[in-house]
Amino acid sequence: MSYSTSGIDHFGLTVKDLTASSNFFINCLGFEKVGERPEYPAVFVADSAVMITLWQAKDDAETLDFDRQHHVGLHHLAFRVQNHEQLDQLFAKIKNWQAIKIEFAPENLGTTEARHFMIYEPSGNRIEFISRNA
Template sequence: MQATEGFDHIGLTVSQLEQSTAFFVNGLGWRLLGRNSDYPAAFVSDGHMMIALWQAKTDKPVAFDRKNNVGLHHLAIRVSSFEQLDNLYQRIKTMPGVVIEFAPEPAYGGPAKHMMVREPSGNRLEFKHSPN
């Protein structure tokens, strides 16, 4: 018998809490659910999933190397249409601190399309639409 039911939330450590929060809220259109000033942290949601953004405790956080460290390689987020994927790209490509690894392109020969970005704290996010 299966014991789990999917993700409740994902926690990401960020080096730039305010910029990363702005990326999700202003860039992606997510809702700010709340904050924890003691940690500090911000909690954002697209209505389907929640991400907890936790401020790194050091002024010199160690960047994650996806090819040499065990951990989150990237987070893949579904997008509702090809048009929405293209609109998202246009909206976030000039946001401060955002790095576009590649613009929307066919994923593994199509028909799906995806893009890969790093939000202002460097966490890798894939945005993908698959018509299936």
């Protein structure tokens, strides 16, 4: 018997500030809060395509920011946006959101017609937003 996967069910992100990160996903990106586990603590958010578990990191001196060039782990998340106009509208909303670091504004992806931008959400996780359709 052969087995295969059929897409992503959910993924989990460790965050420094559960309140700020869940607020960003819910109030800026429009995700819905679909659950929580206060004893972890964790908040579960979802859009129409994927669920994300946001886990609170322990607040101690050992917490390190992820360095995509030196640490093994999730390099970034990439969310698809329907078209270039919506990508630009989303960037306009995100760029003024509290505690967001912009890596770069919307630009073409190499020599393709795709456009994208990268940010760091309030806890420092790197997120790409990409549109492949004009």
